Amino acid sequence: MELKEAIRKRKSVRRFKDKAVTEEDVEAMVEAARLAPSGGNKQNWLFGVVRDEDRIARIAEAAGGQTWISSAPLVFALCTELEKDLKGLKEGDFELEVDKERYGPDLIEYLKKFPEQRKVSMLFENCNPLLPGEHIFLTAVSRGLGACWIGHLNIEKVSEILSLPEGVVCLFLMPVGYPAEEPEQRDRKDKEELVFYEEYR
Numbered sequence: 580m581e582l583k584e585a586i587r588k589r590k591s592v593r594r595f596k597d598k599a600v601t602e603e604d605v606e607a608m609v610e611a612a613r614l615a616p617s618g619g620n621k622q623n624w625l626f627g628v629v630r631d632e633d634r635i636a637r638i639a640e641a642a643g644g645q646t647w648i649s650s651a652p653l654v655f656a657l658c659t660e661l662e663k664d665l666k667g668l669k670e671g672d673f674e675l676e677v678d679k680e681r682y683g684p685d686l687i688e689y690l691k692k693f694p695e696q697r698k699v700s701m702l703f704e705n706c707n708p709l710l711p712g713e714h715i716f717l718t719a720v721s722r723g724l725g726a727c728w729i730g731h732l733n734i735e736k737v738s739e740i741l742s743l744p745e746g747v748v749c750l751f752l753m754p755v756g757y758p759a760e761e762p763e764q765r766d767r768k769d770k771e772e773l774v775f776y777e778e779y780r
């Protein structure tokens with residue numbers, strides 16, 4: 580399938596057939612995720628492949644009770660290590676300088692004072708699994724599978740269900756399987772609303 584077609588066909592599927600995803604498909608999706616770009620090529624991510632029915636049911640419960648997730652034969656757990664530590668950075672460190680420039684020094688100073696730096700890290704690291712996740716999604720579509728992003732989850736609970744080591748969290752889930760529904764195309768804003776050229780007027 581051409582990329583253009585996969586992008587056009589991609590819709591959130593929330594009901595799946597009772598049919599397993601092949602090992603070959605899983606391999607293809609993992610490989611697509613592996614090749615995703617990351618800032619500084621840090622590749623700060625980890626992908627869980629969950630097939631156990633009971634575990635998927637517990638994950639669904641911890642995902643705001645979105646029980647439909649249980650109809651998926653497979654769920655990807657998109658994880659990251661919480662390695663950002665503003666307090667551990669020294670004046671002059673490149674990373675700190677970039678953060679100050681990017682977010683403004685006042686916000687960085689404020690966040691530095693927050694006692695639980697892990698929680699602050701979660702905000703900075705939140706974007707890590709998004710690009711590999713979308714690679715997984717588009718690869719799934721290109722192979723006749725469907726998927727859905729899940730951002731509504733209790734990060735702590737899901738990470739516990741997955742027995743993730745200290746400091747590693749699951750930030751997003753992605754149920755994958757053969758679609759048992761044909762979702763409608765959701766509205767999209769018109770191009771005129773989205774794009775500006777040179778500067779906004």
Ligand SMILES: Cc1cc2nc3c(=O)[nH]c(=O)nc-3n(C[C@H](O)[C@H](O)[C@H](O)COP(=O)(O)O)c2cc1C
Pocket residue numbers: 589590591592593645727728729730731732762765
């Ligand atoms: C980061 C992110 C988190 C999302 N979280 C959820 C979720 O928890 N539950 C859900 O049913 N859909 C979730 N969605 C799916 C969106 O509702 C969906 O992508 C959007 O309505 C557009 O529909 P489409 O994907 O069919 O084009 C999420 C999408 C993204 C990108």
